[in-house]
Amino acid sequence: MDFRFSEREEMLRKSVREFAENEIPPKMEAMEKTGDFPAELLKPMADLGIMGVITPPEYGGVGLGYVARTIALEELGRVCGAMPMALQVHHMGCAVINDFGTEEQKKKYLVPLAKGETMGVVAVTDPTGGSDVVGMKTSAELRGDKYILNGRKCFITNSHNSDFWVVIARTAEGAKGLSAFIVEKDFPGAKLGRKENKFGLRGANTGELAFDDCEVPKENLLGQEGGGLAAAIKTISETGRTGMAATALGILTAAYEEAAKFASERPLYGKPIAALQAIQFYIAEIYSQLEICRLLCYRASWLKDNDMRCDNEAALAKYYTCEAAANAAKKAVEIHGSYGIMREYAVQRLLRDAMVTIPAGGTAEIAKVLLARAALAPFKKQK
Ligand SMILES: Cc1cc2nc3c(=O)[nH]c(=O)nc-3n(C[C@H](O)[C@H](O)[C@H](O)COP(=O)(O)OP(=O)(O)OC[C@H]3O[C@@H](n4cnc5c(N)ncnc54)[C@H](O)[C@@H]3O)c2cc1C
Structure with missing residues (x-):
């Protein structure tokens, strides 16, 4: 190794x-x-x-x-x-x-x-619920040489910063009835909806896309008709979760650095608060989480680079690192005393940003559903 x-x-x-x-x-x-x-x-x-x-x-x-x-x-x-x-x-x-x-x-x-001429977008989530991908209502119907899309996508990252979007829509009933399309923003019937007003990760645009009899040329079907769920799952579980984990890892690193720096500089009782054992323990906890999360994040990415299965490892890295970033940022705010809740100090932003990583790319509960499945699989009785 x-x-x-x-x-x-x-x-x-x-x-x-x-x-x-x-x-x-x-x-x-x-x-x-x-x-x-x-x-x-x-x-x-x-x-x-x-x-x-x-x-x-x-x-x-x-x-x-x-x-x-x-x-x-x-x-x-x-x-x-x-x-x-x-x-x-x-x-x-x-x-x-x-x-x-x-x-x-x-x-x-x-x-x-x-080349950075535009930004990538993957629009899976319908207002009917992000966790229940198969429950989506956005539809696509083949009419002549065009698919006609109707419906709405919500919480879509980069929605308003891109010239085209990969959109998952329903072409038939059931899990095998989802398909992926590349939809240009100027196609007739494609519309930008509202921009969301998030409390964290504010500079990453999140918004709605709407399709009102949107005309998508047949050649813009991405993959096979009916292959949309597999495409969405592969992309979310390999690229999305490793990416969210790495985003949270950056926030966790910042939380550690801000907490350690403040603790080393803030004098109380004639010494920096880093001399207090309670503060040292908090810093040790943040530092330990950071080291653990680094291993989880880089392991999942290494597996992907080596063409090995990484879905469970990516789910673990995503769930664990996002939670750790939020916990570390909260602790970092507390170490700052009242300064921690002031806008001039980065730690309040870190806490807001870390909280937003938790549902994005699949919630903690969905990650636990996947991890429980993996953990129980070796003990499942054959029928
Ligand atoms: C910042 C941000 C960026 C995003 N970017 C994108 C994007 O680019 N593209 C995109 O398609 N989507 C995007 N999303 C949407 C995101 O993937 C969904 O919000 C997420 O999947 C959760 O869906 P939901 O919000 O509808 O919650 P719901 O699915 O309605 O879940 C509500 C609650 O129920 C819980 N729950 C659901 N199912 C289960 C279960 N089986 N067992 C236990 N608990 C369960 C959830 O964990 C959650 O606590 C983004 C979200 C955020 C916050």
């Missing part, structure tokens, strides 16, 4: 850290205020290689893979959680087109994504 990063990965970490520390902070006040993603950073992010980090070079990417992606997401998240949130969903859009697209679809849609 070798836990070292390659030289190329270390270089990527260094360049993303430099980018994140220099370019993101000047944008953060506006991101917090407006809830808008700073689209002007897409091109520099593409130049760094992180828009196309998992996209093969023949489609404009750099093909470094999932461990490299986790490094990039962690480093961005250490400065501002909204950035990796938006980027990791962009990668979901890249992955689903790379995995299921035709050669023509990849040339047309994957290349601009890898």
Whole structure:
């Protein structure tokens, strides 16, 4: 077992850290205020290689893979959680087109994504409930050479920052009746709905998409008709959950750094509060969680890079790291005393951001359903 990063990965970490520390902070006040993603950073992010980090070079990417992606997401998240949130969903859009697209679809849609000309979107969630994917109502009916889409998608990341969206819709009854489509925002009947007003990860745009007799050319079916559920599950469980986990890992890293720095600087009773054993224990807890989560996140990404099954590992990394980030951020707020709830201090934002990672990409309860299934499988009695 070798836990070292390659030289190329270390270089990527260094360049993303430099980018994140220099370019993101000047944008953060506006991101917090407006809830808008700073689209002007897409091109520099593409130049760094992180828009196309998992996209093969023949489609404009750099093909470094999932461990490299986790490094990039962690480093961005250490400065501002909204950035990796938006980027990791962009990668979901890249992955689903790379995995299921035709050669023509990849040339047309994957290349601009890898170049940072637009952002990836995967729209699965209907207002009928995100956990119950099969219960979705958004429909697609083949009429002549077009599919006609009707319905609505909610809580969609990058919705208002993209020229096209991968949309899952119902073409027939049941679990095998879902199909995936690439829908351009200018197709007749495609509409942007409202932008959500989230309390955290504010700079990652989340919004609604609406389809009112939306005309989608037949050639924009992504994969096979009826293959939408499999495409959604593969994308969420491999790219989505590893991405959400890495986003939370960045927030957790920031919580640790803010807590340790404040504790080392804040004097009480003539010494920094880091001299108090209760505060040391809190820092030790945050630090332990961070070390555990790093292992979980990089293991899931490594499995994916090595073409090994990673769905349970990604669910564990996502669930555990998001919870740990929220717990660590809460503790970091408390270590700051009353300063912790003041807007000038980053820890209150970290707590808000960490809370938003918990439902996104599948809730903690859904992760536990998957993990319980894996844990009980060896003991299941044969019928
Ligand atoms: C910031 C953010 C970004 C998002 N981005 C996207 C995106 O880009 N694309 C997209 O398609 N969706 C996106 N989502 C939607 C997200 O995937 C869903 O919100 C999530 O799957 C939960 O769905 P829901 O909100 O409808 O909750 P529900 O599914 O209604 O769940 C409500 C509650 O019931 C619990 N529950 C549900 N089923 C079970 C069960 N079987 N056992 C135990 N408890 C259960 C849930 O855990 C939860 O506590 C995003 C959400 C957020 C917050």
